[in-house]
Amino acid sequence: MKDPIIIVGGGVAGLSAAVHLSAAGHAVHLIDRRQHLGGRTYSWRDEVTGDIVDNGQHLLMGCYAETMRYLDLIGSRHLAKLQPSLHIDFADVATGQRASLHAGWLPAPLHVFAGLLGLNTLSFADKLRLIPLGVELLWSAPWKEYALQHMSVEYWLQELRQSETARRHLWDVIAIGSLNDHPSRVSALPFFRVLRTAFFGKRSNASLLIPTAGLSEILVHPARKFVESQGGTLTTGSAVSGVIVKDGRAAGVMVGNRAVSASRVILAVPHYAVTSLLPRASAPLAASSFSSSPIITVNLWFDRRVMEQEFVALLNGRIQWAFDRGRIVGHSGDGQYLACVISGAADHVDEEKEALVRMAVDDLAAVFPAVRSVSIRHSLVVKEMKATFTPVPGSESWRPEAKTETPGLFLAGDWTNTGFPATIEGAVLSGRKAAEEVLKAS
Numbered sequence: 001m002k003d004p005i006i007i008v009g010g011g012v013a014g015l016s017a018a019v020h021l022s023a024a025g026h027a028v029h030l031i032d033r034r035q036h037l038g039g040r041t042y043s044w045r046d047e048v049t050g051d052i053v054d055n056g057q058h059l060l061m062g063c064y065a066e067t068m069r070y071l072d073l074i075g076s077r078h079l080a081k082l083q084p085s086l087h088i089d090f091a092d093v094a095t096g097q098r099a100s101l102h103a104g105w106l107p108a109p110l111h112v113f114a115g116l117l118g119l120n121t122l123s124f125a126d127k128l129r130l131i132p133l134g135v136e137l138l139w140s141a142p143w144k145e146y147a148l149q150h151m152s153v154e155y156w157l158q159e160l161r162q163s164e165t166a167r168r169h170l171w172d173v174i175a176i177g178s179l180n181d182h183p184s185r186v187s188a189l190p191f192f193r194v195l196r197t198a199f200f201g202k203r204s205n206a207s208l209l210i211p212t213a214g215l216s217e218i219l220v221h222p223a224r225k226f227v228e229s230q231g232g233t234l235t236t237g238s239a240v241s242g243v244i245v246k247d248g249r250a251a252g253v254m255v256g257n258r259a260v261s262a263s264r265v266i267l268a269v270p271h272y273a274v275t276s277l278l279p280r281a282s283a284p285l286a287a288s289s290f291s292s293s294p295i296i297t298v299n300l301w302f303d304r305r306v307m308e309q310e311f312v313a314l315l316n317g318r319i320q321w322a323f324d325r326g327r328i329v330g331h332s333g334d335g336q337y338l339a340c341v342i343s344g345a346a347d348h349v350d351e352e353k354e355a356l357v358r359m360a361v362d363d364l365a366a367v368f369p370a371v372r373s374v375s376i377r378h379s380l381v382v383k384e385m386k387a388t389f390t391p392v393p394g395s396e397s398w399r400p401e402a403k404t405e406t407p408g409l410f411l412a413g414d415w416t417n418t419g420f421p422a423t424i425e426g427a428v429l430s431g432r433k434a435a436e437e438v439l440k441a442s
C-alpha cells in the first residue's frame with residue numbers, strides 16, 4: 001500500500017474515519033492495541049448461556065443522523081430498530097408506582113410535551129413548569145451557550161423552577177443517561193443540546209433507536225468488512241507507542257520498536273491515551289484535563305420471566321435501566337435475560353460482583369415482585385471504568401478540533417469537539433470530520 005493513512009484506534013471513531021476514507025477511495029491502515037475492534041462498543045457470546053452480551057447496553061436516538069448514515073454505508077441499518085414514537089416505561093423503586101411517557105401523533109415538539117403532560121409521576125404544578133423550560137429550549141441568544149456551559153444541569157433546572165420530584169422522576173434520568181454523571185457535576189450546555197435536538201427537530205429525533213443485535217455485529221464487524229473490501233487493513237493486538245513528528249509534520253507511528261511511515265495520521269484514541277503518544281509540543285492541552293465516569297452492567301439470567309416490558313427506567317433506585325435482552329437481541333432457551341445498567345457508577349465500582357447482583361435483584365424486586373420467587377441461573381457483571389468523559393462545566397471549550405497544529409496529524413474520538421456528549425453519535429461524527437480534514441489536506 002502506498003502511503004496509507006494510519007488510523008490509531010479501532011473504536012467507533014476510528015472505524016468511522018476508516019469507513020469514510022475507504023468510501024472516498026483512500027487506502028487506510030487501522031491499528032488497535034486490543035485483540036478486538038470496537039473499543040468501548042463490543043459484544044461476545046456468553047459461554048454459559050450462549051447469549052450475546054454487550055460490554056454495556058447502548059441506547060441510540062432518532063436524532064443520531066451520523067450514526068444512521070454510517071450504518072447505511074456499512075450495511076447494518078436493518079439491525080437498529082427506531083421506535084415509531086418515543087415511548088419509555090418508568091417504575092419507581094421507592095413506591096412501586098408505574099408511569100409511561102408516550103409521545104403521541106402530534107407534530108414535534110408538541111408530541112413530546114403531550115407525552116410529558118400524560119406522565120402521572122408529575123404533579124399539575126410540575127406540568128405547568130414545563131412551559132418556561134420549553135420556552136428556554138426554544139430561545140437562543142449568542143451568549144446563552146457560554147452561560148450554559150459554565151453552570152451545572154442541577155443549577156439550570158433549579159433556575160427554571162423544576163421541582164425536586166420533576167428532577168428525580170424525569171430530568172435526572174435523561175441527564176444521567178446522556179451525560180453519565182450526577183446533574184450537579186455536569187455542564188448544562190450538552191444537556192440543553194440533547195433536549196433541544198431531541199424535542200425540537202423531526203418527530204423521530206426523540207424516538208429511541210435500539211440495537212437489535214450485539215454491538216460488534218451492528219457497529220464493528222460490518223465496518224471491518226467494508227474497509228477490507230476497499231483494500232484497507234485493520235490490525236489488532238498492536239499498541240502504537242508514539243506518533244513520529246519530523247520537521248514539524250506527522251511522519252508515521254511507532255509500533256513497539258518498529259517505525260511505520262505515513263504522512264497522514266489520525267489519532268482516534270480516548271483523551272487519556274493521547275498525551276503519551278505525542279511529543280509535548282503537539283499534544284492538545286485539553287487531553288489531560290478530562291476525567292472519566294464509569295458504567296456498570298449487571299447481566300442476570302432468571303429461570304422464569306419477571307418483566308413484560310422491553311425496557312424500563314427505574315426511578316429512585318441504584319440501577320437506572322433494565323433491558324429485556326431476549327426481546328431486544330434474542331435469548332436462547334426459556335427464562336429471561338435482563339441487562340441492568342448503573343450509569344455514573346463511581347460510588348459502586350469498588351463493590352464485589354455478589355453485592356452488585358444483590359443490589360440489582362433488590363431494585364428489580366421492588367418493582368417486579370415475581371423476582372422474589374425466581375432463581376438466578378447465571379450472572380455476569382461488566383464494569384467499564386472509563387465509559388465516558390465527564391462534561392464538567394467549562395469543558396466544552398477544551399474539546400479540540402479534528403485538525404491539529406501539526407500538519408498531517410488529525411484527532412478523532414467522542415471527546416473531540418463534536419457538540420455531542422460522549423456518545424456513538426459523537427464518535428461517528430468525529431471520525432467523519434477527521435476523514436474530511438484528511439481529504440482537504442490531501
Ligand SMILES: Cc1cc2nc3c(=O)[nH]c(=O)nc-3n(C[C@H](O)[C@H](O)[C@H](O)COP(=O)(O)OP(=O)(O)OC[C@H]3O[C@@H](n4cnc5c(N)ncnc54)[C@H](O)[C@@H]3O)c2cc1C
Pocket residue numbers: 008009010011012013014031032033034037038039040041055056057058059060238239240241268269270273277295296384386387388412413414415422423424425427
Ligand atoms: C458501558 C457503556 C455504555 C454506553 N452507553 C451509551 C449509549 O447508550 N449511547 C451512546 O450513544 N453511547 C454510549 N456509550 C458511549 C460510547 O460507547 C462511546 O462514546 C464511544 O464508543 C467512544 O468511541 P471512540 O472511538 O471515541 O473511543 P473508544 O471506543 O474508546 O476507542 C478508542 C480505541 O483506541 C484504542 N487505543 C488506545 N490507545 C491505543 C494505542 N496506544 N495504540 C492503538 N490503539 C489504541 C483502544 O483500544 C480503543 O479501541 C457507552 C459507553 C460505555 C462504555
